[in-house]
Amino acid sequence: MKNKPTVLIVDDESMNINILMDLLKSDYRLIAAKDGTQALQRVSQSTPDLILLDIMMPGMDGYSVCERLKASPDTRDIPVIFISAMGEVQDETRGFEVGAVDYITKPFSPPVVLARVSTHIQLCQAQKAMKAHNQQLEEQVQLRTRELAITQDVTIHSLASLAETRDNETGNHIRRTQYYVKALAEYLQLQGPYAKELPQGVVEPLFKSAPLHDIGKVGIPDAILLKPGKLDHNEFDVMKTHTTLGRDAIAKAEAELQDVGDEDVSKTSFLRLAREIAYSHHEKWDGSGYPEGLSGVDIPLSARLMAVADVYDALISRRVYKEPMTHEQARTIILDGRGSHFDPVIVDAFIVLEPEFQAIAARYQD
Template identity: 60%
Template sequence: MIDAPGSLEKATVLVVDDTPDNLALMSGLLEDDYIVRLANSGERALKIARSDTPPDLILLDIMMPEMDGYEVCRRLRTEAKTRDIPVIFLTAKSEVNDETKGFELGAVDYITKPISPPIVMARVKTHLGMKKMHDFLKDHSAFLENEVSERTKEITAIQDVTILAMASLAETRDSDTGNHIRRTQYYVRALANKLKNHPRFAHFLTEHNINMLFKSAPLHDIGKVGIPDRILLKPGRFEAHEMDIMKTHTTLGRDAIQQAEDALGIEVGFLKMAKEIAYSHQEKWDGSGYPLGLCGDDIPISARLMAVADVYDALISRRVYKNGMPHEQAVHIIIEGKGKHFDPDMVDAFLDLQEEFKAIAARFADSDADIDKKAQYLEQAIAEQIKL
């Protein structure tokens, strides 16, 4: 809970002066309204100011031996812990240059001796009130920043869980296993980080965009939820007309994400990338892919990254109807696709990251239980299709 200005707790005033009579005079003047602390040297004043219970305001003499008030003020202003304590110079030095120097060092006020008690009390009260308001606003700002940070973390967590839930929904209807979406996420991020300083990709692969790629990658096959089971779950090769239907998953995915964005009423960064990836990750560098037959740099960078990640994982992964390829064989196929299926520079990056890809695959490997569960689902789904 943040205390508003006007708290009844007494403020603490530190009086710094090397003359005992001056300390006694100021203590007698202030003690009815404030907690008064006294220091007879600059070193003692700095020690009190740096303590766990610093003063709320400092009344500081200038002419002191060893360390004068100007130096005390300068040191207070250079340290984070003490720079916000208001300093009022209380001194016999009455020249304009002296006063100017005091303000330049960061003092909030300058009172010359001999003092007028009502003026001293009025100025102390004014600057303590300003200090209390400053502290309140500072604390309130920190409180709001913390609240925003916590809400942002909460929204991000909900966002991430929602994406994975949507992606997992698509995977449950596919013959792929669930960890495919996790593996491709990390493949894409590894490739993006490898290429972020490459002259062809540096403009796009900023830290922000790499984070957005990582978030959106799981939605690359979301369109498969719209493919009929008789095609999606077919264990063998597709007939030509079946393949035509299967290819529509890219458009279905893009349109589904667009509908979600339309419902929000605003453009969302990671959804923009998700649309690109869903729609274009089956495009090929040489223009032989789908749905638009794009080629080369006309294919979005996000989709080109996903193409490498998706194909590699499809090659090495065990499915209910096939065994996965050895890593080396999958690498050979990726190399053969350089300049045909894949962006050549991305293939070079992939080759440099081979061991990291293997580690990601091992980290999110599918268990035998995953495969068996998927096989049971597939058998049941096919049986239901036969009945129909």
């Protein structure tokens, strides 16, 4: 009995209920109600798989009952078959308008009742099975997506850490600059002239791509990369190529994704942002930076954000060739670079976010 589908029969005439019960009792678990109010109570106690619903009843008629059922997310998917002596086209039309799936006229034809109840029970069961299958697929997709995101994050940090191991910087530099960029982007996303350039969904790929800003340093010779003193002109020219090396490596990855049909190398793609940051984070607002000498808003916004984050962290961090500066000293240099080295809007955001920058620096200190 437990495995049988449940059918609720609603009719104010006991004779009609008995007829239908005799027809259906061998294949279904049956519940009966004699009016609309009782029918709704029955449904609230135990959800049936199908309802056979009389239209003309005292008090609440079948149309009203059906409308109430379809208005609730808990009961809207229960198939309702109207049973009535009202056989006019407009009666059937009204029934379908309020959400019924079928219409059986009185007096009952046993083969018709059995066939229609069976058809709609099977259809309902198939829909439930499909819904459960889709839910399972969605959960599998979500799990796979989480796994891919974790793999992506680990890969990014592994690559970034590889670059850091060849430099005088530390792994926590990666973390700090990530969170500085995120803080700036989230602030500018809510106000100011760059809000439209930072739509929903762009902060996370910015956060993910930031660690790759110096990935090109893996191609710089140790004699230059690890030199404790100031680089000469020729050495500095070689050092500057880390921006191009980083850009080219990331561009190659983008091209390979496009070759295999991944069209999501879009405006919010972390690879695109990583390429911009790697190539342009040493450009300066006044055009005196490298590698192209871009100026103003011709420098990608992602790179302008990283410029402030990277310089600030370099200033407050210890290196083999220098002692760390205080926050106040670094703040003064950032302010002095407003409108020359750095985008003024981003510097203004940095000033607002000073406490957050200091908290990030403390949380991920070397």
